Amino acid sequence: MSEHKVEKKAKPPRAFGWMAEYEDENKLLDAARKVRDSGYTRTDAFTPFPVHGIDEALGIKPTVLPWFTLFAGMTGTIVAITMQIWMNAVDYPYIISGKPYISLPAFIPVAFELTVLFAAFTTVFAMLGLNGLPKFSNPVFSNPKFDRSTDDRFFLWVDSRDKYFNSDKVKNLLSDTSPLSVEEVREDESPTEIPRSLITVILTLILLTLVPGAIVLNIRTAKSNSPRLHVFFDMDFQPSLKTQTPAVASIFPNGRVQQPPVPGTVARGELEFADPYYLGYDPAATASLGGSSVNLVSFQDGDKTPTRAAVPDDGQPPSPADQPATTDAPAETPAEEKIVQETGPAAPAQESTAAQEPAAPVAEVTAQVEEPASADEAAPVADLPTVPANAEPNYAWLTEFPLPTDEALFDLGRRKFEQNCAVCHGFSGYGDGLVSRRAEALAQGYWLQPTSLHAAAVQQQPVGRLYYTVTNGKGKMGGYGASLNPKERWAVVLYVRGLQRSQNAQDSDVPPGMTVTTQK
Amino acid sequence: MASIASPAVDNTIDTPGRRTPLITGNQTYSSVTHMVARISEEAQPAIWWIAFCIAFPLLLMFGALIGYLILTGVGVWGNMSPVFWGWPIVNFVFWVGIGHAGTLISAILFLFRQNWRTSINRAAEAMTIFAVICAGTFPGIHVGRAWLAFWLTPYPSLNLWMWPQFRSPLLWDVFAVGTYASVSLVFWYMGMIPDLATFRDRSKSKWRRMIYGILCLGWSGSSRHWMRYEKAYAILAALATPLVLSVHTVVSFDFAVSQLPGWHTTIFPPYFVAGAIFSGFGMVLTLLIPVRAIYNLKDLITPRHLDNMCKIILATGSMVGLAYTTEFFMAWYSQNPYEFFTFWNRAFGPYWWAYWAMFLCNVISPQLFWFRTFRTNTVLMWIVTIFVNIGMWFERFVITVTSLSRDFLPSSWGYFQPTWVDIGMLVGSFGLFTTLFLLFCRYLPIVAISEVKGVMSQHAHAEHRLAHGKH
Numbered sequence: 001m002s003e004h005k006v007e008k009k010a011k012p013p014r015a016f017g018w019m020a021e022y023e024d025e026n027k028l029l030d031a032a033r034k035v036r037d038s039g040y041t042r043t044d045a046f047t048p049f050p051v052h053g054i055d056e057a058l059g060i061k062p063t064v065l066p067w068f069t070l071f072a073g074m075t076g077t078i079v080a081i082t083m084q085i086w087m088n089a090v091d092y093p094y095i096i097s098g099k100p101y102i103s104l105p106a107f108i109p110v111a112f113e114l115t116v117l118f119a120a121f122t123t124v125f126a127m128l129g130l131n132g133l134p135k136f137s138n139p140v141f142s143n144p145k146f147d148r149s150t151d152d153r154f155f156l157w158v159d160s161r162d163k164y165f166n167s168d169k170v171k172n173l174l175s176d177t178s179p180l181s182v183e184e185v186r187e188d189e190s191p192t193e194i195p196r197s198l199i200t201v202i203l204t205l206i207l208l209t210l211v212p213g214a215i216v217l218n219i220r221t222a223k224s225n226s227p228r229l230h231v232f233f234d235m236d237f238q239p240s241l242k243t244q245t246p247a248v249a250s251i252f253p254n255g256r257v258q259q260p261p262v263p264g265t266v267a268r269g270e271l272e273f274a275d276p277y278y279l280g281y282d283p284a285a286t287a288s289l290g291g292s293s294v295n296l297v298s299f300q301d302g303d304k305t306p307t308r309a310a311v312p313d314d315g316q317p318p319s320p321a322d323q324p325a326t327t328d329a330p331a332e333t334p335a336e337e338k339i340v341q342e343t344g345p346a347a348p349a350q351e352s353t354a355a356q357e358p359a360a361p362v363a364e365v366t367a368q369v370e371e372p373a374s375a376d377e378a379a380p381v382a383d384l385p386t387v388p389a390n391a392e393p394n395y396a397w398l399t400e401f402p403l404p405t406d407e408a409l410f411d412l413g414r415r416k417f418e419q420n421c422a423v424c425h426g427f428s429g430y431g432d433g434l435v436s437r438r439a440e441a442l443a444q445g446y447w448l449q450p451t452s453l454h455a456a457a458v459q460q461q462p463v464g465r466l467y468y469t470v471t472n473g474k475g476k477m478g479g480y481g482a483s484l485n486p487k488e489r490w491a492v493v494l495y496v497r498g499l500q501r502s503q504n505a506q507d508s509d510v511p512p513g514m515t516v517t518t519q520k
Numbered sequence: 521m522a523s524i525a526s527p528a529v530d531n532t533i534d535t536p537g538r539r540t541p542l543i544t545g546n547q548t549y550s551s552v553t554h555m556v557a558r559i560s561e562e563a564q565p566a567i568w569w570i571a572f573c574i575a576f577p578l579l580l581m582f583g584a585l586i587g588y589l590i591l592t593g594v595g596v597w598g599n600m601s602p603v604f605w606g607w608p609i610v611n612f613v614f615w616v617g618i619g620h621a622g623t624l625i626s627a628i629l630f631l632f633r634q635n636w637r638t639s640i641n642r643a644a645e646a647m648t649i650f651a652v653i654c655a656g657t658f659p660g661i662h663v664g665r666a667w668l669a670f671w672l673t674p675y676p677s678l679n680l681w682m683w684p685q686f687r688s689p690l691l692w693d694v695f696a697v698g699t700y701a702s703v704s705l706v707f708w709y710m711g712m713i714p715d716l717a718t719f720r721d722r723s724k725s726k727w728r729r730m731i732y733g734i735l736c737l738g739w740s741g742s743s744r745h746w747m748r749y750e751k752a753y754a755i756l757a758a759l760a761t762p763l764v765l766s767v768h769t770v771v772s773f774d775f776a777v778s779q780l781p782g783w784h785t786t787i788f789p790p791y792f793v794a795g796a797i798f799s800g801f802g803m804v805l806t807l808l809i810p811v812r813a814i815y816n817l818k819d820l821i822t823p824r825h826l827d828n829m830c831k832i833i834l835a836t837g838s839m840v841g842l843a844y845t846t847e848f849f850m851a852w853y854s855q856n857p858y859e860f861f862t863f864w865n866r867a868f869g870p871y872w873w874a875y876w877a878m879f880l881c882n883v884i885s886p887q888l889f890w891f892r893t894f895r896t897n898t899v900l901m902w903i904v905t906i907f908v909n910i911g912m913w914f915e916r917f918v919i920t921v922t923s924l925s926r927d928f929l930p931s932s933w934g935y936f937q938p939t940w941v942d943i944g945m946l947v948g949s950f951g952l953f954t955t956l957f958l959l960f961c962r963y964l965p966i967v968a969i970s971e972v973k974g975v976m977s978q979h980a981h982a983e984h985r986l987a988h989g990k991h
Contacts, residue, residue: 025977048549048718049973050746052981063748069755083674087683096687109692109770113699116763120703120756124710127752131745134737141740147721149741150714150970152549232667 014187016139017160018170019146020179021153025051028154031177032057035158038173042159046140046149068126069119076118080111139185157185277402278486280467285396398464403487405494413495416488420480429453429499448476453496454503466493531824532896542636542975545819549973552820556715556967557722559815564962567814572958578951585944586657590666598938603924607942608662611949613916614799615655616697616771617792618909620764621800622648623704626711627760630753635978636828638971639820642715643811644804645708646964650956651803652701654949659693689773696770700763707756710749713739715965768796775919781862782923785850791843795915798836798882801829802908807957809902811966820967823896830895833908837886840915844883862923870935871922874914881911 022028028045035043036059045054054060081104088094089101099106128134140146140157149155156177158170167184174182219229230236252259261267264284272278403409418427426432431450439447451458451474458466470489473479480489501509505516531540543552589596599606622645629637660669671677672694674684684691716736723729739745772792775783805826812821851863867875885907888894894901926933960966 045743046741047743047746048553048741049714049970049977050750051743052974052978054743055747058743060744060747063751065748065751066755069759073759084686087674088686092681092683094685096685099687103687106687109689109766109773110686110695112762112766113692113695113770116703116759116766117699120759120763121706123752123755123759124706127710127748128737130748131742133739133745134734135740136733136738138738138740148550150718150721150739151553232665234665 015160015167016185016187017162017165018158018167018174018182019140019143019185020156020174020177020182021145022156022177022179023153025054025154027178028156029053029057031156031174031179034177035156035173039164040158040162040170042162042165044157044159046146046155046157048150048152048154051154063130065123065126065130069123072122073115073119076115077111079118080114081107084110139187142186143183145181145183153180276398276464280464280471281395281397286394289394289396393468395464395468397462398467399462401463401490401494403490409487409491410494410498412488413491413493413498416484416492417495417499420484421492424450424477425453426450428503429496450477454500459500459504463490463493463497466496531822532827540824542822542824542979543639543820543972544822547819547976549976552972552976553718553722553969555817555820556965556969557719559961559966560719560963561722565814568958568962571954575951575954575958578948579955580951581944582948582952585941585948586661586666589661589941594662594664596939596941598936598942600934600936602927602932602934603921603936605920605924606936607917607938607946608658610913610916610920611946612655612658612662613771613920614913615651615658615949615953617768617796617799617912617916618803619648619651619655619700619704619800620768620793620796621804622646623700623707623760623764624797624800625804626707627757627764630757631761634828635975636825638968638975639822639825640804640808640829640967641971642708642711642968643808643960643966644800645704645711646960646966647804647807647957648704648800649701649708650953650960651800652697652704653956654953656697656701657949657952658945659697689770689777692770693774696767700767703756703760703763707760710752710756711968711971712965713737714741714749714970715968717741718969719965765793768792775923780923780927781858782866782919785847787843787846787850791840791847794836794839794843795882795912798833798840798886799908799912801833801836802905802912805829805833805901805905806909809898809905811961813898815961815966817967820972826898826901827895830889830901833905834886834889837882837889837908841883844879858928862926865926866918866922869922869926871918871925874918874922878911878914878918881907882915885911 020031022031025047028047028051032043032045032054036057041059043058045051045058047054084107085102093101095101140149140155145153146155156174156179158165158174160167171182171184266274274283276282422433423435424431424433426436429452431452433450436447436450440449453459461469467489469477470484470492471479471481480492484492507515510516531542531544534540545551547555597606597608599608622641625637625644626641629641660666663669663672672684672691676683713736716732717739720729720732720736723732769789769792772788776785776788778784808821809826812818848863848867851860854860865871885904888900888904894904921936925936
């Protein structure tokens with residue numbers, strides 16, 4: 001290849017200087033010192049890596065590069081501080097977190113980053129600029145041997161522009177430094193101009209990159225009768241009702257924007273107010289019953305008088321005597337029938353017999369009859385008739401347990417009953433708990449005997465009603481919804497059912513050969 | 521020919537009185553050149569194509585998911601009250617952290633004259649650039665209207681003539697990550713110029729010669745150029761050293777400057793920086809162990825290099841463990857019940873699994889590097905680095921999500937659930953990262969050839985001086 005080139009050198013190509021090739025850096029260093037000592041200054045070495053000591057051997061002066069870095073860094077700091085102060089304190093001042101307009105500590109991070117940014121970029125570009133890069137055409141590249149200068153060969157070069165340059169002397173000098181070869185560097189014979197195809201490609205690419213920007217600029221400035229081109233909708237075209245415009249019929253047929261929730265919708269986090277498991281009654285069926293005193297919908301519709309206001313309910317089961325006398329008994333009956341009919345006879349029919357049930361102690365019954373009046377008087381509630389909580393709610397009670405009833409649930413119910421209920425209601429549920437007995441002993445008159453769970457009225461209550469009582473309380477009894485979770489409340493109801501059955505056991509309930517006797 | 525004679529294969533042991541060789545085998549300058557340059561000159565091994573065929577579809581998926589996100593809205597993520605910084609921010613901090621090793625190796629180890637860095641710095645810097653690209657993607661699309669992300673720059677909005685708010689750590693973050701990405705890029709590129717010239721000079725085809733010739737800007741290897749180049753490299757190293765420490769410090773300000781318990785702590789900057797170096801070295805090892813095996817670079821990236829990196833992982837992993845412990849100590853020492861609850865909740869609350877995964881991977885697993893076996897057996901080492909990567913992702917998850925999910929108001933507490941888009945984007949970002957790294961291996965010099973030769977030369981010089989007792 002090189003021989004071929006030598007032959008072609010018939011035309012007078014310009015000579016740039018002499019170049020010697022060495023196989024390691026030590027020989028290069030020795031040769032460089034020798035050339036320097038001979039007085040040549042326009043010399044250079046080409047090496048695959050920075051050779052330690054070559055600066056001194058060639059007499060290369062230190063670079064001014066660090067000064068560029070210093071001034072660029074200072075410029076970065078000043079630009080950053082000025083920019084932040086001008087933007088946040090002068091041009092558009094606004095207070096954030098009670099900080100002053102010019103909050104220097106908060107401006108430090110950006111100032112630091114811009115200092116580094118300016119300094120680093122300037123360093124790189126100044127280095128390239130001082131080196132005269134990029135420079136794609138270089139006479140030294142004309143020699144194929146020079147390709148190894150980035151691999152494992154070391155080249156020393158003496159420029160023909162050196163004031164002591166004499167071609168033969170330089171050649172002899174270099175030949176004495178044990179080089180692998182000494183060659184004259186001549187003008188590059190390869191075409192110097194950039195290939196036209198490459199220029200075409202580059203120009204086309206540059207023009208193509210300008211197209212999107214030109215389109216955007218044109219659209220931004222030009223006037224047009226057609227609507228604006230929306231690349232990103234930014235929610236500009238959402239179907240919504242705007243003021244002074246007709247209703248958007250396509251959204252809802254009634255033309256309104258805000259719609260009531262679909263029936264049966266349960267708002268997030270409000271399952272406890274919608275599910276029978278948590279309530280003890282079915283709210284949907286209750287709403288269809290109508291006439292319920294605690295129906296908020298009827299309130300909204302303008303019916304401000306609760307239908308059940310006249311019923312004085314104070315924690316007592318309605319006695320058989322006054323139950324029929326209440327004005328709203330007809331309203332309640334359909335509901336009770338509807339739900340309770342499946343398990344047994346209708347409530348009103350049972351009530352008269354329940355009063356004479358032998359299991360209930362007589363003393364208790366009398367107490368129940370006597371106390372209501374005094375309890376009512378003791379509670380000075382002026383607006384009692386408007387408080388619907390005292391009314392017997394007309395709800396579609398659950399008649400069956402909404403969860404599987406097993407022994408574990410029963411045991412849970414017994415534990416919770418004995419922890420929470422037995423102090424008043426007694427372990428057997430007759431209303432003879434310790435608190436109750438102590439109150440009786442004090443005989444202060446305002447104590448209201450807890451209801452016996454074996455009273456007929458309680459026995460006939462559906463499980464949902466019992467659950468509602470456990471949850472919300474009844475009369476003087478507070479609700480236990482806050483201290484027992486729904487499962488525990490259902491467990492208590494199950495246990496109460498068990499107590500009731502145990503106190504009214506039939507012969508069929510006990511093992512064969514045993515009989516039930518009532519303990520008086 | 522300068523060569524390094526090193527009959528002993530094990531260079532992880534220091535022999536007194538003699539310099540331990542940094543590269544093994546009887547390497548000459550040309551053998552080093554050949555070892556690195558042949559990677560991009562020869563056909564790629566089958567495993568490269570397998571990896572590419574896995575990574576590239578994942579990259580396409582990442583792009584498709586970003587398109588889906590932009591067209592649909594950020595609701596496709598699991599970000600929901602109270603956790604509005606979900607996986608996108610976790611992924612951002614994770615990738616930025618990984619992006620710390622490269623510049624650390626090229627800058628800080630350079631200033632400390634750690635010559636062993638020369639074999640690994642190029643790949644580590646490339647990894648840094650690619651990790652920062654992955655990191656930059658996430659906040660860009662997390663802003664909601666991604667096409668207006670340029671408002672993060674100091675640009676007056678069109679209608680209001682308003683400027684960015686420079687007292688916000690989120691804006692500092694834009695500047696810190698932006699500066700870091702661009703400075704790392706020029707640092708990487710500048711370091712690559714002489715090696716690109718090597719590639720140019722070895723090229724057989726005209727086009728290859730032209731492309732590498734343009735990329736190397738006509739580098740000739742002149743000693744005057746080298747002198748300025750080395751000065752510039754030293755200056756850049758000095759600039760990049762505080763920069764690399766500042767980036768994760770500023771990222772930690774995103775959290776620490778807020779008032780949220782679990783975020784509002786002064787330990788965050790050093791804690792984040794130690795974690796970033798830890799995760800970065802973990803990822804460097806995860807990548808380099810297969811690379812040196814596939815491309816047969818075991819003489820350049822020797823067991824000593826791996827051993828040194830394992831020691832750095834051990835040191836930084838212990839710092840991270842100290843930081844975790846200090847957080848608990850401060851929670852107790854402050855006697856602030858809310859602060860204490862936050863940290864108790866981290867370890868024993870609903871996200872206990874994330875906390876203990878993090879603790880196991882970040883604190884316990886690097887302790888295995890006390891044992892020499894783990895520092896010399898590449899398989900065991902690789903497994904530990906995988907744990908480190910997983911653990912560091914969980915660290916960011918724990919910090920971001922557990923603090924947000926239980927903030928001041930118990931009524932607004934919630935539990936974060938990622939969506940398939942979240943998972944797809946995390947996987948897709950690995951596709952982006954891996955694709956870029958594979959292309960880097962295919963086309964660019966993955967070892968800093970000229971720097972390795974410089975170290976070989978110095979080493980030969982030192983050996984020479986040792987043998988003769990004088991210069």
